[in-house]
Amino acid sequence: MAKTKKTNFPKTPTGIYGLDEITHGGFPKGRPILICGSAGCGKTLFAMQFLVKGITEFNEPGVFMSFEETAEDLSENVRSLGFDLEQLKSENKLRVDHVRIERSEIEETGEYDLEALFIRLNHAIDLIGAKRVVLDTIESLFGGMEDLAMLRSEIRRLFQWLKEKGVTAIITGERGENSLTRQGLEEYISDCVILLDFRVIDQIATRRLRIVKYRGSTHGTNEYPFLIEEDGISVIPVTSLKLDYKSSSEIISTGIPAMDKLFSKEGIFRGGSTLITGTAGTAKTILASHFAASSCKRKEPVLYFSFEESPDQLVRNLNTIGINFKPMIKSGLLHIHASRPSLQGLEMHLLVINKLMESLKPRTVIVDPISSLITIGSSSEVRGMLIRLIDTLKMKQINAIFTSLTHSGISEYNDATVDAVSSLADTWINLSNAQFKDGAWVRNLLIVKSRGMGHANGKQEFIITHKGLQFINQKA
Amino acid sequence: MAKDQTWELRLYIAGQTPKSILALNNITNYCQEHLEGRFAIEVVDLLKNPQLAEGDQIFAIPTLVRKLPVPMRKIIGDLSNKEKVLVGLNIRPIKS
Numbered sequence: 001m002a003k004t005k006k007t008n009f010p011k012t013p014t015g016i017y018g019l020d021e022i023t024h025g026g027f028p029k030g031r032p033i034l035i036c037g038s039a040g041c042g043k044t045l046f047a048m049q050f051l052v053k054g055i056t057e058f059n060e061p062g063v064f065m066s067f068e069e070t071a072e073d074l075s076e077n078v079r080s081l082g083f084d085l086e087q088l089k090s091e092n093k094l095r096v097d098h099v100r101i102e103r104s105e106i107e108e109t110g111e112y113d114l115e116a117l118f119i120r121l122n123h124a125i126d127l128i129g130a131k132r133v134v135l136d137t138i139e140s141l142f143g144g145m146e147d148l149a150m151l152r153s154e155i156r157r158l159f160q161w162l163k164e165k166g167v168t169a170i171i172t173g174e175r176g177e178n179s180l181t182r183q184g185l186e187e188y189i190s191d192c193v194i195l196l197d198f199r200v201i202d203q204i205a206t207r208r209l210r211i212v213k214y215r216g217s218t219h220g221t222n223e224y225p226f227l228i229e230e231d232g233i234s235v236i237p238v239t240s241l242k243l244d245y246k247s248s249s250e251i252i253s254t255g256i257p258a259m260d261k262l263f264s265k266e267g268i269f270r271g272g273s274t275l276i277t278g279t280a281g282t283a284k285t286i287l288a289s290h291f292a293a294s295s296c297k298r299k300e301p302v303l304y305f306s307f308e309e310s311p312d313q314l315v316r317n318l319n320t321i322g323i324n325f326k327p328m329i330k331s332g333l334l335h336i337h338a339s340r341p342s343l344q345g346l347e348m349h350l351l352v353i354n355k356l357m358e359s360l361k362p363r364t365v366i367v368d369p370i371s372s373l374i375t376i377g378s379s380s381e382v383r384g385m386l387i388r389l390i391d392t393l394k395m396k397q398i399n400a401i402f403t404s405l406t407h408s409g410i411s412e413y414n415d416a417t418v419d420a421v422s423s424l425a426d427t428w429i430n431l432s433n434a435q436f437k438d439g440a441w442v443r444n445l446l447i448v449k450s451r452g453m454g455h456a457n458g459k460q461e462f463i464i465t466h467k468g469l470q471f472i473n474q475k476a
Numbered sequence: 477m478a479k480d481q482t483w484e485l486r487l488y489i490a491g492q493t494p495k496s497i498l499a500l501n502n503i504t505n506y507c508q509e510h511l512e513g514r515f516a517i518e519v520v521d522l523l524k525n526p527q528l529a530e531g532d533q534i535f536a537i538p539t540l541v542r543k544l545p546v547p548m549r550k551i552i553g554d555l556s557n558k559e560k561v562l563v564g565l566n567i568r569p570i571k572s
Contacts, residue, residue: 100533107564110499110554115490115537116522116529123526145536 009216012060012132012168015053016046018235022211022220027192030166032159034189037196038175042207042228044069045078046196047134047170049232051094052083060131061093063124067140071096081232095124101144108146114154118161125167133162133169139183159188180212191215197223206347209235225347236347236354236388247271248397255294256287258471262447264454268427271397272451273390275421277404278431283443283464284403285309287431288366289323290469291401296328300363303356304336307372311336322467335360341372346385349373353389357396364399370421371405383421390424426451445471483507483515483567484544488529490522490537495554499538502555510567540565 011025020026027033027050037043051062066074074096075085088094097120125133138155145151162169171189173181180186186193193212198205208223226235251267253260260267268274274291276284292302306314314336315325328334337356341349357365367389374382386402393400402421422428428448433441443462447455462471487503489496500519507515522529522537532541536552542565551564 097530099535101535105548105550107549107551107560108553109551109560109564110502110556111495112536112538112553113495114535116488116534116539117536119490119522119526120529120535123529141535 013058014050015057016049016233016235022224022235024218027168029168031191032162032169032171032189033192034171034173034185035194036173036175036181041196041198043172043196044136045228046233047136047172048078050170051132051134054132055088055093061128062132063130064096064134065121066096066098066136068137070098092128095128097124101140103144131167133167136172137174138171139173142183156188227347227351234351236350253294255290256469262456263450269452271394271399272426273400273424274427275402275404275425276429277406279406282431282433283469284431285368286321286464286469288368288401288403289318292334292366293323295364296333301360302334302364303360303362304334304366306336306338306368307341310338321464346381350385350389354392362398365393366401369403369405386421387424481545483511485515486518486520486541486543488520488522488534488537488539496538498554503540506558506561
């Protein structure tokens with residue numbers, strides 16, 4: 001890869017959520033970018049979002065030259081994403097030019113070139129002072145003309161011309177069998193090539209994006225999942241590229257004073273992630289709710305993802321042990337988001353979590369339980385998603401509490417979700433219903449680990465009362 | 477086709493390039509031969525009027541468009557193949 005000083009390499013923000021992060025700032029400014037993929041993978045939407053966001057967010061007018069869909073169809077198709085092309089056109093910030101090439105209507109005799117296409121494009125660019133251009137899909141020309149040698153040399157000239165014109169241009173291309181694009185457009189555009197892909201694995205459809213090439217710039221090399229939703233395309237970086245988040249040394253309460261005493265610093269670090277594991281009925285949700293209540297007490301908003309209980313049920317059940325969520329919900333400090341894990345793919349869950357975090361700005365996030373997510377993905381995918389989630393939470397200094405259901409058996413630590421998270425968690429609390437004592441179950445709480453501070457080593461016995469979780473015979 | 481039918485042709489060029497001049501000469505010759513007195517050729521230079529390219533869906537230079545009689549027909553290239561042009565425009569050669 002060429003060595004280029006970051007400061008010398010101007011980039012254009014893409015306006016696509018998450019993509020700027022992967023490309024370290026966006027597309028190369030003033031250069032053509034090739035976006036390829038098979039039919040239906042979202043190339044046109046991708047390109048359109050680049051244009052529309054360019055206009056609405058970065059004040060860069062754009063020209064969309066369509067070789068396939070008519071201007072009317074395009075407007076219609078992207079309206080569902082909230083893009084109002086007609087409005088932008090009337091403001092003279094967008095021009096859509098549909099180039100219709102109908103082989104049956106056209107005869108060819110003698111030599112010609114595509115100068116008229118250049119003139120059309122140039123005219124459209126100059127008319128609105130466009131900085132961004134989309135050509136979708138230029139390969140349609142190959143179906144409409146006989147003189148392929150001329151066509152190839154003209155396309156090469158077109159890309160050169162776009163560079164000289166100084167516009168950042170997206171060129172889309174249909175995926176070929178042995179090459180990135182059917183007509184080998186990647187030979188002409190070598191600055192930045194992005195591949196989109198659409199796969200169905202275990203009946204869950206996933207769209208993925210990969211940066212094949214980005215000359216002169218570092219970039220993420222993974223395959224990144226992306227989503228097409230009501231408000232456009234979002235790309236989700238699988239892992240943040242660095243581990244450079246700040247670590248707070250501030251101590252916060254777990255919500256149970258007696259429990260805080262089990263930690264040498266009398267609480268846990270702010271912005272840490274806490275994992276609560278246990279078999280069914282070991283009071284994981286109750287412990288998590290104590291965390292939630294204490295966060296609300298500090299007037300710090302809580303976002304509670306409930307994958308098993310509806311908000312109503314959760315509120316009712318917790319009320320019986322003296323945790324009253326109702327006023328917290330009313331005051332807006334607590335937001336419970338309940339959904340079935342199988343409702344959507346993992347990426348969608350992560351995106352929903354990210355979006356809610358962005359709008360609600362919580363200081364504490366609870367996912368109850370993360371183990372139910374494993375039903376919708378393989379453990380490596382779940383792990384990938386949890387890493388991304390934990391990274392995001394850390395970056396934002398949000399307290400994270402995850403509960404995870406384990407299965408009683410030979411080893412309670414031998415569980416896929418626990419495996420995935422335990423190494424990422426800063427604090428790990430394991431709950432169990434171990435002993436039968438004086439005619440009643442005695443519950444046990446064990447702090448398995450707590451990074452950066454000492455903690456009690458023994459199993460702590462506790463009971464659930466109408467006032468919540470209470471320790472009995474507390475040991476130091 | 478009525479005998480007094482007038483043929484309206486439009487030739488799109490971009491500056492006086494050799495290809496464009498050749499195309500204009502070719503079509504003028506063919507018309508004089510086969511449509512004497514019943515044709516009009518309008519030359520549109522897109523360098524001067526770029527906004528006209530979109531309306532007739534012009535992407536190649538030179539392009540000859542038959543506006544009348546309908547339906548519209550298009551021939552791209554320097555029009556050097558006479559047979560192809562006459563067939564493409566559907567001009568019936570006058571039987572001699």
